[in-house]
Structures are given as C-alpha cells and as structure tokens.
Amino acid sequence: MTAVENIRQTSEGGQEMKPRSEIGARELMREVGAVLRLSEAEAAQLGQLPVDSDEDQTMIINMGPQHPSTHGVLRLMLELQGETVLRCKPIIGYLHTGMEKTGEDLTYLQGGTNVTRMDYLSPLNNELVFSMAVEKLLGIEDDIPERAVWMRMLLSELNRMSSHLLFLATNGMDIGAVSMMLYGWREREEVLRFFQKVTGLRMNHNFIRPGGLAADLPPGWRDDVLEILDMLPPRLEEYDILMTNQPIWRERLQGVGVITASEALALGTSGPILRSTGVPWDLRRDMPYMKYDEMEFDVIVGSYGDAFDRYAIRLNEVRESMKIVRQILDRMPSGDYRIQNKKVTPPPRGRIDESMEALIHHFKIFTEGFKVPEGEAYVGIESPRGEIGCYIVSDGGPKPYRIHMRAPSFVNIQALPHMMRGGLVADAVAVISSVDPVLGDVDR
C-alpha cells in the first residue's frame, strides 16, 4: 500500500482541518475559536496569521486519537506556527457506538445498562438522569420513596467525588506530576470499593433504575462511608501541598486556556468550566432536584476562567460533596428503596412462588417491559462534568421511541479551539485536561 493510499484510508475528509486557502471565513472563525459576534474588522484580524518574518509558514498536525493526554480517542488537528497554536479543530466519533440507536431497542428497565456506559466516570449520574426522565413520563416522580431519593443523592455525590478524584489524578499526570496520578487513583479506588460493595460492580452499575434502586444498602454501609469521609480530608490537604501551592504547578496552569463568562455561556458549556468564569450556576442549587434544596453546601466559582481555576474548583467540589454526604448520613430515612407500583417494580422473589399475579407481573416486566404513556420530557441534572440531560420521547410502548442524552463533554469540548488560540502546544495538553472530557460521553 502506498503512502497516499494509506492516508486516504484513514482520512476523515471534510471533518478534518483544511488549509486556510480551502475554507471560508466562517469556518476559519470557528477554528480560531471566535465566539461572540464580532465586527468584521475584528473577525478578520483574529483569523489573520501573526506576522513573523523569520517563520511565516504554518503546519497542520494531528494530536491523537492515540495520545496519552487526549483522554481516550480525542483527535485534535492543530495549526501551528512554531510552537504557537493558531487554529484547532477537535475531530471526534472514534468511540461512537450508536448508543442512542441501541437505546431505542431496549426496554426502560434495560435502558440503564446502556446509558450507564456513556459517561463511564460518572455512571450513577447517567442512570439517575435516565431514571428521572422515565419517572417524569410515567408521572411517578413525586411518589419515589424517601429512602430511595436519599440513597440516590448519596450515590450521586460519592460518584462526583470519585470522578473529581480521577480528574485530579489525570490532570496531575498530564502536567507532569506523575505521583499525583497514583494518589488520585488510590483515593478513587476507595470510593469504587464502596460502590462495588453496594452495587456489585466498580463501574457501569445499573443500580439506579426507574422507580427506585436495584437493592437496599448493605449492612455496614454507614461505616464504609464514614471511613471514606475520614480518609479523604488529610489526603486533600496533601494535594494542596503537592500541587495547589506549588510554583511549578501554578506556572503551568495559571493564565492557560482562559475563557470569559459570556463566551462560556455562548458556547453552552456547563459545570466547572462555566463556574471557573465566575458564573455561579449549579443545577443542584439553582434548579434543585431530589432534596438538594434542603442541603447546605457552597457553589465553588472561579474568577479568571483559566485551567488553574478549573483545577481548584474540582478539588474544592470534592470537599463540598463530602459536606453533602455527611448531611445525607444524618438524615437517611428508613423505608422502601423502590416504589411499590406493581407495573413498574418487579415483585419480591418470595411472592413469585405464592402469587399467580406476582408471577405474571414479573414475567411481563422482564419480557415485554412496562409501558410508558405517550409524551416527551427532558430532565437535566448536574453531573461532575456539567449538565447531563436526558430527552425521551415515548410512543406509549415499552421501549423509548427516541432517547437522547445531552452529554456535557460533547458540548464542553467545543470550547477547546477558543481556549487554545495563541497558546503553546505544551499548554494544549493542560487545556484538554482542564476540560476533563470523557470520550464515552462525547461520542456515545
């Protein structure tokens, strides 16, 4: 195979970044990261090549899809002049497995196994938003038992902690603090061990289901959570010593990948990226779901919108989540962990031997699935990466007619061209890392 054929085989055609001579002004604007409505003169200036008499040539290079710092299979095409990034275009889809199409062929009970694999670092949040959307369509969102709601909150917050701990690990790794990777991974493992005890799996739990949860918390769960809460604070202090106050760390992150509030809003970003610009927007506080309105916690905001702010926000959100978990421990009620609605919840194992009706319900739920009334609904919650949303259209059958997940990472990576323009290639790694994209979430 010749080199030219080889290139043709792997090319993504129009999806790739093209030389400046082949693209229109609007596409150029997009790739240099122009966000707000600019005057024509300003826009033209933004797209112009910087004047440099010695080195007036630019080069388009690929970063990824196989690159350790691209967090999976993200591919960036960068136009460089020397070491400066002039243009950037993320090319995605390498992990696309058609999960939204698959979801149309799974019953509402099976759907959880599908959505939990999207954002694989916060699986419980995926399941939660899916279950909440289904419950909204069923009209049972207010009938979920208290204990189920509090359990969902507990798991969701612990999941936020494990996701942010992994971010701290990979962020350290990307910037060159390799020991941080080991520490972050170690702490996250403690949380995953708790998930394994509760759900049976470290990841992809399918534990939060429409109507409640799959099982009750196991005996001794409170001690396990308390152990995590006691273990973490000194470790987070260590992170502060290792990174937050360390001059090299600050040099690498401060002023890198800056974005302003209005730009972040225009690009639709959410979560720590939006909060790093100073916009105090957290769905847990601003559009409370479950019992978050009764919780005492702070929304962490930044002021410069740079990579350091995004790092600091996530580090402190771990602390806020711990605050919330403590309050949940104090208030966890007893009772049912799932709704006692025979059409939605499978009967307990013991009832199947005694009751013909229970056997029928069990059979119907696991073969045909339960039917959801016709209609459409959108539910959005705050995942560790921003707003994760679930839009379901039902035609009255046991499977969703259309299921769409609003993936926070998919929207957030659109900010990359903007954050990277004018920066150095070495900073590109810090910028990608600070956006914390999960490619399973981007491509679905």
Add this chain to the structure above:
Amino acid sequence: MTESESLHGSPVSWSRGQKVVHPSRQNYVALLKKLLDDGFTMCTDLTAVDYLTHPGRELPAGVEAERFEVVVNLISLTSKDRLRVRVQVPEADPTIASAFDLWPGTEAMEREVFDMFGVRFDGHPDLTRILMPEDWEGHPLRKDFAVGRIPVQFKGANS
C-alpha cells in the same frame, strides 16, 4: 393552561409540566432571537426526532406534524427557567436555519443532527459528519435505517 396560549406569536403547549413552544420553520430563528433577548442565554441542547413510525402525536392547533422535529432546550440563568422549542421539518425538504449566529455552542449539536438525521442547517459554518465516518451511507438515527444486518461500512473492511 388555555388552548390559545402563545409566546411571541408561536403556540405553546405543556408536556409533563414543561413549557414547549412550537414555532413554524420560518419563524424559528426569529423566535430564538427573541428568546435570547428575553434572557434565555444558554442553549443547552439541540437534537431531533424522526417521527416516521409514530405520526399521531399531540400538537397544538395550527401546527402540522411533519416527519422530523428539531428540539431545542434553552435555559434562562436569571429566571432559572427552562424552555423547549420544537420545530417541524418536512421530509421533502429537510432544511432549517442554523442557530449558530445566536449560540455558537450549537455548532457541534447541529452537526450531530445533520449526521444522524440528515437535516441540513442553513448558515452553519461547517456542516459535515461529526460522529460517523466520512463515507458512511445514510443517517443512522432515522427510523428507516435498520439496526443490524447491514454491510460493514468501515473503510478497508473488505480488503
């Protein structure tokens, strides 16, 4: 909840307690512009639905059901409110104006809808496939795009 409720001249319906506006294709961008001025500064989500095998859905009077529907979810940070916009897009001419000039964040989402449904967005800076391979045939999330038993379409898979 009156029958004739409307917002900026477009009929409004309620779905499970959520407010939905149904503009016509011509009014779509004009309505979005007004909503942006009303404070809906964030466009959270833009997607589409193919109603090929589920034509009889409930729509407010005056809105004619078409095969495709583009669904936009907006958030107002000031009034802490959500709003959904649903536009009908006919099968014969699946084009609609792009919201890119209002929210540049819709760029990737519109590309995804184009990729998955074949709905074209006028005025989009770079309307190419985003998730599927460049030489893929068809639009996977359309209802007439069958699951399974399709020839493997990846490059070099046969050689």
